[in-house]
Amino acid sequence: MTDILVALLDACRATPDAPAISQGKVTFTYGELHARIASVASGLRQLGFTPGDRVLFSVRPNLDGIALALGIIAAGGTVVFADPGAGEAMFRARAALAAPKWVAAESLLYLVSSRPLRRVARRRGLELPPYSAVVPNARHIYAGPWLPGTPRLGTSLGSLLTGSSLSRPHPVEPLVDQHHEALIIFTSGTTAHPKAVVHSRASLGTGLAGFAAHTRLAPGQRLLTDQLMIGIPALISGAHWRLPLPGADPGAKPEKYLDALPETDVMFMVPAALDALLRAPGTRAPKLQTLLIGGAPVLRPLLERVRSRWPETRVLAIYGMTEILPVAIADADDKLAYDGLGDYVGELLSPAAIVDGELVLSGPGLAIGYLGSPPLNTLATGDLARIDGNRLVLLGRSKDMFIRGSTNVYPGLYEPVIAGLPGVAEVAMVGVPDEIGDDRIVLVIVPSTDVPPGLTAEHPVLAAVAAALPGLIDAAVLPDLVLASPTLPKTGRSAKLDRASLADLVEAQLR
Numbered sequence: 164m165t166d167i168l169v170a171l172l173d174a175c176r177a178t179p180d181a182p183a184i185s186q187g188k189v190t191f192t193y194g195e196l197h198a199r200i201a202s203v204a205s206g207l208r209q210l211g212f213t214p215g216d217r218v219l220f221s222v223r224p225n226l227d228g229i230a231l232a233l234g235i236i237a238a239g240g241t242v243v244f245a246d247p248g249a250g251e252a253m254f255r256a257r258a259a260l261a262a263p264k265w266v267a268a269e270s271l272l273y274l275v276s277s278r279p280l281r282r283v284a285r286r287r288g289l290e291l292p293p294y295s296a297v298v299p300n301a302r303h304i305y306a307g308p309w310l311p312g313t314p315r316l317g318t319s320l321g322s323l324l325t326g327s328s329l330s331r332p333h334p335v336e337p338l339v340d341q342h343h344e345a346l347i348i349f350t351s352g353t354t355a356h357p358k359a360v361v362h363s364r365a366s367l368g369t370g371l372a373g374f375a376a377h378t379r380l381a382p383g384q385r386l387l388t389d390q391l392m393i394g395i396p397a398l399i400s401g402a403h404w405r406l407p408l409p410g411a412d413p414g415a416k417p418e419k420y421l422d423a424l425p426e427t428d429v430m431f432m433v434p435a436a437l438d439a440l441l442r443a444p445g446t447r448a449p450k451l452q453t454l455l456i457g458g459a460p461v462l463r464p465l466l467e468r469v470r471s472r473w474p475e476t477r478v479l480a481i482y483g484m485t486e487i488l489p490v491a492i493a494d495a496d497d498k499l500a501y502d503g504l505g506d507y508v509g510e511l512l513s514p515a516a517i518v519d520g521e522l523v524l525s526g527p528g529l530a531i532g533y534l535g536s537p538p539l540n541t542l543a544t545g546d547l548a549r550i551d552g553n554r555l556v557l558l559g560r561s562k563d564m565f566i567r568g569s570t571n572v573y574p575g576l577y578e579p580v581i582a583g584l585p586g587v588a589e590v591a592m593v594g595v596p597d598e599i600g601d602d603r604i605v606l607v608i609v610p611s612t613d614v615p616p617g618l619t620a621e622h623p624v625l626a627a628v629a630a631a632l633p634g635l636i637d638a639a640v641l642p643d644l645v646l647a648s649p650t651l652p653k654t655g656r657s658a659k660l661d662r663a664s665l666a667d668l669v670e671a672q673l674r
Contacts, residue, residue: 164527166341167368168236170399172197178382178401186226186406199324201335203234206323214239214338217263219298221245221272222306224389224406227320231267236345239338243347247272247291250634254292257349257357260534263301268294270307277312290634341365347534350485351573351637353580359534360485370488370528371396373512377492378455378479380429387423388431392488427451433458434465434599435568441468457481459566465599466495482508486530486542491555505549505556515550522548563662565594565602570639572604577636584631586611586624591651593666595673605669606642607651614649618672622647
């Protein structure tokens, strides 16, 4: 079992002069990273931060934000990742469940969520919570320059990183047990029932140390990613974590990502972003040592294109989930060579069993539970699977679930909420996959009046439903398209929704 904080600090002490983390032209050595973590932890304690405090965290991945997150954990606290794009109602529900004592956010979020800019943001489709007041009686830490709307009594992150505690920080020692909560990640749910995964330092450290060992991350290797759960294993391994510049989003603007590639040895990307990068005109093919792909299913068409672009690169496909990362890792060549039934996802890295055909996971890398629920000892994944020796093959899904980007979408969480909207008789969500395995989310409504003769995108209720969804359901699962239908296909004596048949009908409609 590995404590992520202890492993990271050991790496900092082992090679204090080696480059640890960079963004743009700024690089911090392992010794400097250690000092920044210690400075944040020391500064927080001086402000009255106590072990066990939770921090609602809305700071983008950058050098200061990562130091803050690690410093919070070093101070014995819990980082509660909070996505401002989730919509105000969802954000408030998540904040209420987490009950944080602190809020850490970028000063720009305080500005645009204050009056009158909040109304301007709403007109542009962005439902932001008022950051200065969303958590009553919270203490505030702001990243960036002070801007209007930022609480006057808030603490600047810059002061934690440049104050006297940086030159004379207290030693960083674990202040709570390694099995105590350290990280909370909201994954899905509705405003009535938000769902959040809770990890400890031990569950994170065990999973990520195993990931680092299996991917053979090594000292001095330059890893390009903005994902904390990939960057931390790189640091534990003594590698050099390079963060892309702000705005260099390979999915939205892949051309801005290209400049970082020539100085990269290892790169991590989700399939949708990698697909966009491969399609971008002028994409160069530097001599990558390793390409890591994960966060969503990694399918043959994408791997074939990757292999043609990087024929000599070691390409690894990662299968995992928020509750446990990783579960299995497959070499791309082995995955392409597999011609059996199902999707070969690699060698198992976590204890696993097949129960009634379903993959069930356990082990020290498993999250300690869901926020507000009993401890988690095993995880029924919903994936039908087969284990051949130590090789895992997925055979489908036992639960209604599809994937968009890196988000697992469980339609049963959202359909009852949407069905309560005016003018809606029945509702169903389906996912229509593309060639790389990403699902386009389509919401199908049976109107309570003026039932159409067939599937259509033209019906008076559709616009009203679409307008009501932001803030009602998780922003990550907002549908790409809303259709009206005269009925929903049913199956069996119990007239259960036939989601597969509905998906086929929708796919035929979209052709």
